[in-house]
Amino acid sequence: MAPKVLVSDSLSETAVQIFRDRGIDVDFMPKLGKDKDALAEIIGNYDGLAIRSATKVTAALLEKATNLKVVGRAGIGTDNVDKEAASKHGVIVMNTPFGNMITTAEHAIAMMFAVARQIPEASESTHAGKWEKSKFMGVELTGKTLGVIGAGNIGGIVCDRARGLKMKVIAFDPFLSEEKAEKMQVEKVELEELLKRSDFITLHVPLTDGTRNILSKENLAKTKPGVRIINCARGGLVDEEALAEMLKSGHVAGAAFDVFAVEPAVDNVLFNLPNVVCTPHLGASTTEAQENVALQVAEQMSNYLLTGAVENALNMPSITAEEAKVMGPWIELAGHEGAFIGQMTDDPIKAINVLYDGVSASMNTAALTSAVVAGIMQATNPDVNMVSAPVIAKERGVQISTTTQDKSGAFEGYIKVTVVTENFERSIAGTVFSDGKPRFIQIKGINIDAEIGEHMLYTTNDDVPGIIGTLGGVLGDNGVNIANFTLGRKASGAEAIAVLYVDAPIDANVVAALKATGKFKQVKPLQFDVK
Secondary structure (H helix, E strand, O other), X not given: OOOEEEEOOOOOHHHHHHHHHOOOEEEEOOOHHHOHHHHHHHHHHOOEEEEOOOOOEOHHHHHHOOOOOEEEEOOOOOOOEOHHHHHHOOOEEEOOOOOOHXXXXXXXXXXXXXXXXXXXXXXXXXXXXXXXXXXXXXXXXXXXXXXXXXOOHHHHHHHHHHHHOOOEEEEXXXXXXXXXXXXXXXXXXXXXXXXXXOOEEEEOOOOOOOOOOOEOHHHHHOOOOOEEEEEOOOOOOEOHHHHHHHHHHOOEEEEEEOOOOOOOOOOOOOOOOOOEEEOOOOOOOOHHHHHHHHHHHHHHHHHHXXXXXXXXXXXXXXXXXXXXXXXXXXXXXXXXXXHHHHHXXXXXXXXEEEEEEEHHHHOOHHHHXXXXXXXXXXXXXXXXXXXXXXXXXXXXXXXXXXXXXXXOOOOOEEEEEEEEEOOOEEEEEEEEXXXXXXXXXXXXXXXXXXXXXXXXXXXXXXXXXXXXXXHHHHHHHOOOOEEEEEEEEOOOOOEEEEEEEEOOOOOHHHHHHHHHOOOOOEEEEEEOOOO
């Protein structure tokens, strides 16, 4: 059955057609997002939900969204989506951070020009029939120092445009390397130096606990007298009350704001101050940007629902379409290893460590780790997936760690999962052969070569004669056919294991019969979701 998507906000017909062209059943109801009750009534019918800002994806709505797999936001901001609740329900939340980069960067540059030359006030004065030529004395941008707080995607474009205007560009960004700064032809500085040297300051960072009020009263006091401040990123990055006072005192010569701490901003302390330019969150408001983000979200959601590719996800590691093709068998292996551990472990798990060796170490290990954790958690909660599993593990206090290393053995690469409980450690390793099929290659430190099937049986015993015959006899007497049989041992006469792939589930009578032979320390039927 084809995946089904609901578009509950205003997306372009071209974007809606992308879903149809990809074979997805789509319902286009652009006004539904404003009616939360009507939306809640039908949301359970859909695999995907495409939105802009009008639709509110709340915890209550997600409770009703029993089939929902992905929410796609056409735009950057996802304040209207409860991402924590989405993660707990296993729903991927995507946005489109690149569709409006140029538009937002251009708006910041336009706002910088506007505040430098007092264009809005001069326009209003001229429209009023005045000719106040001497009143509006501006400043040139050429030769001035622009301080860019946040030199990522949008900030990087602003840096490039500003250099074209012959400005001196300095940037504060903890994630900006010296090499990248040199390539961008900007000077990387600390925040204190940026505040002290900048003639203009523009912000291009998300709103987090670390960036909230990054231009606080204290930091604004450190700025160069006559500085002009532009914020087209997020409200809450600047202490608006403190900025208003410094505008009144003249320490700050001007400000241009497209975003505010409270929106819609119908009453703000910055309003009606001299040389303050305000716009109503227009950063992404161009025809091109609105079309770009709509097309992008349709493509991203289609790719995920049809191929498993995860792009621009906010609550799980992204997996490109190319990665999905290569990593598919490895993600399957990671899930199987987790499923083995989960089914074998009854004690509460304290820690999970995943070792990536060889080729697996060069892959998207964050996604692989999510698959491992999901496999473990699904043993007790079948509804868990790669999105919700890490959240649930964290809530339970499970410590998750990963290690990578170069190729260290006979295989081109492998994944080894170890879990720690109060009473023991348990480990399993696996690899993907050239045929694309996952295999278990080690359990409890014992080397094996076990094909993975839907129905399996795991036993442990002392290494003594007759084990193969006993297993074959009991399974044969109960009508269970063996598809694959693997044995391994630590040493002659020491602990040994058997891993069997069988054609039918192992029921309780078979388990009881095997235990009754007295030859097995452990008999465990296992189930795997084999594609």
